[in-house]
Amino acid sequence: MYDFIYKRKRLVQVVLALITLPFAFFGVDYYFRNTDRTGEVATVAGTPITQVDFANALHDQQLRMQQALGANYDPAMFQDPQMRYSVLEQLIGERLLQEQARRNRLTVSDEQLRQFISEIPAFQEDGKFSQTRYEQLLQMQNPPKSPAEFAQSVRQGLALAPLEEPIAKANIVAKSNVERYLGLLDQQREVAAASIDAEAYLKDVKIDDAAVKAFYDANLAALQVPEEVKLEYVTLTPDAMGAQISIDPAEVRKQYDSNLRLYGKAEERDAAHILIAVKADASDADKAAAKAKAEDILAQAKRNPTQFAELAKKLSQDTGSAAQGGDLGFFARDGSMVKPFEDAVFAMKAGEIAGPVQSDFGWHVIKLVAIHPPQMQAFEQVRPQIEQDMKRQQATRKFAETADQLQNLVYEQADSLQPVAKALNLTVQATPFLSRGQVQALGQNNAKFAQAVFSPDSLQSKRNTEAIEVAPNTLMAARVVEYKPAVPRPFDEVKAEIRRQLEHQAAAELAQQAGKAKLALLQEGKDAALSFGKPATLTRNRPQPGFSPFALTGIFQAETAKLPAYVGATNERGGYSLYRVQRVIVPPPADAARLTAFANRVGDQIGRELEMANIASLRAKADVKINQANLEKDLQQSAPVAPPLSRRGR
Secondary structure, eight states: OHHHHHTTHHHHHHHHHHHTSOOOSOOGGGGGTTOOOOSEEEEETTEEEEHHHHHHHHHHHHHHHHHHHGGGOOGGGGGSHHHHHHHHHHHHHHHHHHHHHHHTTOOOOHHHHHHHHHTOGGGEETTEEOHHHHHHHHHHSSSOOOHHHHHHHHHHHHHHHHHHHHHHTOOOOOHHHHHHHHHHHHOEEEEEEEEEOGGGGGGGOOOOHHHHHHHHHHTGGGGEEOOEEEEEEEEEOHHHHHTTOOOOHHHHHHHHHHTGGGGEEOOEEEEEEEEEEOOTTOOHHHHHHHHHHHHHHHHHHHHOGGGHHHHHHHHOOOTTTGGGTTEEEEEESSSSSOHHHHHHHTTSOTTOEEEEEEETTEEEEEEEEEEEOOEEOOHHHHHHHHHHHHHHHHHHHHHHHHHHHHHHHHHHTTTOSHHHHHHHTOOOEEOOOEEHHHHHHHTTTOHHHHHHHTSHHHHHHOOOOOOEEEETTEEEEEEEEEEEOOEEOOHHHHHHHHHHHHHHHHHHHHHHHHHHHHHHHHHTTOOOOOOOOOOEEEETTOOBTTBOHHHHHHHHHSOOSSSSEEEEEEOTTSSEEEEEEEEEEOOOOOOHHHHHHHHHHHHHHHHHHHHHHHHHHHHHHSOEEEOHHHHHHHHHHTSOOOOOHHHHTO
């Protein structure tokens, strides 16, 4: 069974990633309430991908993205058509593989499915599958899954594994290719630089008033004082809900009494042993001889228990513990020791010597040195933490309930946030005048929040915005109190600034023309009257001051069969820099560990590309249709659904 699990470890990783996420959060499922999910977003070989399928796939992807990005996660990314189309493409790929599995009659038996699920560590307690833990974790998912639903999704994944794994593992990378790759990556080049500055050409530039005015007229939008708003807003978070919750002390005590094992330390035992090793393929005679030797050692140890450590140092074949007199230190009954050994230790009394005990390693003579009994934390020690955890759980549930109320109230009483705040016990906060960028920053950098605030309905009618999920478990609604539209800055105020900008632009063009001319002379082997600075040693993909990424690309692409070699690039000051490649420094061969690491990295990338190529091949042979109208309809519906006009009071 271990082999069955190991060969499908990629599927195990996916399952673990899903079931170990923090599930109690306000996520994509909020966007799919009360929407029509009956249409088909696509069909694959005649099999539909419904809007429910698509919504569930979006939800799973959001969970993965939230775990990967943490605080940088932005729910608004799922309003991006490209992101949503990418999720649909993944679904299509899965359906293509499922169709291939059906044609190839790839199935997973109930017994294989049971064994696979029972071996997943997240579903185990004390090393054994726990039905209770299994059902609890499935219920914690968002939305909750029944064991039958979860088992079906795992069954599908297992059925696809024989199609995916061989392709993903067909990623053999030649050692010589990795060595060449690392050689190029670590190669260094000694380079000297010379610069032609734009400022030196400013004296040759004349910008007339007509050019300044023409630039002003053509760029009014860029020369505006940006629009600004004063806002009122409310924020809904589980923390805000938690401040409104009090926990009954009796419930805290009940939680403690019902979960004592969570608030203590398990019993630990200190054991020493003498091992007589036996190979797995040893003959019956060798096994019998090893057991006889262990029985003799047991008899010696029992005759003189104080000499156990000396016997272990002389006779034990466990190289890890023999030098310490066989002492293994304290350990709990948690599977860290092989089962027969662990069972024997936890059946002994302190000071007792027992054996021989057989394990996969051989025969053990065991001495139980000491016992640390279970240690319980007193109720008063853990009461604050239990109360905090219970408050957080209740706040999360209340947050989900209140989120719907908030969404309805901001529409039903759209002319003010005060009724919303009063009904939900929230605080209305006010801002000074803010630009669009500052509004987005207020909304935790959520672009959708800024778009809602600066929408015509919000600016002109001064109505509440919708309640927007600006971050996981954070909803915000705002109302514009005062609006200042963008206005062009007066010409007289900006004309000097425009003239300087045009002068510098023209000087930069002259400097770049001169630099390219000098580069041509150098490449022809002629003198360009340049003074190069002190050489610097450069490494690919490691920018240094004075060497932009664009310049580094040119330097490492330069042909070095004949040195020096010359390249040029526009620099960050608008001028032109020329680079003389004087020497190529070849790196020493990479060590074995680095070769292996890079081979794995390159192999993983090749595996992903092979999987994509396989999907593309299957798709070319299949009848795949995307219902663009339903996909776009779904995009519109995935935003929070507004109540009908009659409920908005408009």
